Amino acid sequence: MAGQTEEPMQDRMAKARAHLEETQAAIARVEQDLMATSETVRSRDRVVEVTVGPQGELTGLAFPDNKFAGMAGPQLAASVLEAAAEGRRRIAERVMDAFEPLTQPNPHVPGRSGVEIDWERIFGSALSGGQRAGGRNRNRLRDEIHEDDTDPAGGGRA
Numbered sequence: 314m315a316g317q318t319e320e321p322m323q324d325r326m327a328k329a330r331a332h333l334e335e336t337q338a339a340i341a342r343v344e345q346d347l348m349a350t351s352e353t354v355r356s357r358d359r360v361v362e363v364t365v366g367p368q369g370e371l372t373g374l375a376f377p378d379n380k381f382a383g384m385a386g387p388q389l390a391a392s393v394l395e396a397a398a399e400g401r402r403r404i405a406e407r408v409m410d411a412f413e414p415l416t417q418p419n420p421h422v423p424g425r426s427g428v429e430i431d432w433e434r435i436f437g438s439a440l441s442g443g444q445r446a447g448g449r450n451r452n453r454l455r456d457e458i459h460e461d462d463t464d465p466a467g468g469g470r471a
Contacts, residue, residue, distance in 0.1 A: 336415055339414075339415055340412075340415055343411045343415065347407070347408060350367050350404070350407060351364050351365060351366050351367065351372060352364070352365050352404050353365075353373070354396050354397075354400040354403065356392040356395050356396040357395065359378075360376065360380040360384065360389070360392045361374070361375070361376060361381070361392040361393050361395075362374075362375040362376075362377055362396065363375075363393065363396040363397050363400050365397065365400030365403070366404075367404065368404075369401040369404055369405070369439055371397055401436075401438075402439055402440060404439070405432070405439040405440050409432055415428075416429070
């Protein structure tokens with residue numbers, strides 16, 4: 314009979330619970346490790362150095378060698394934003410790498426797949442250094458404004 318060769322339900326449940334407890338402990342360890350993490354990044358033009366904390370927050374800003382002195386405000390702002398976006402991207406990748414093993418399926422629960430995480434929803438533009446979700450939404454808004462401006466029937470600017 315098939316029932317005799319199958320593992321008893323109680324044993325499968327005990328293994329599944331043990332796996333869940335191990336996963337929960339691993340998540341707690343990963344979270345603790347990540348809370349102490351940061352990334353320090355220099356802009357491509359080497360004018361700005363930023364430090365980004367574990368939740369993508371800017372925790373440090375420096376201007377090595379005073380190279381910024383001759384820069385225009387918009388150029389300096391672009392360097393700051395570029396370095397901050399790269400730092401956020403690196404932190405997001407570090408988080409994804411740390412949690413990836415924990416998203417695998419529980420081998421003791423038949424028919425269950427691993428955990429799917431929508432990293433794009435969680436990190437948004439941080440994954441692409443400021444170009445993904447936020448950029449897409451901004452461009453769509455810009456397109457809509459542009460369309461309004463050129464619509465002669467709508468009273469916008471032509």
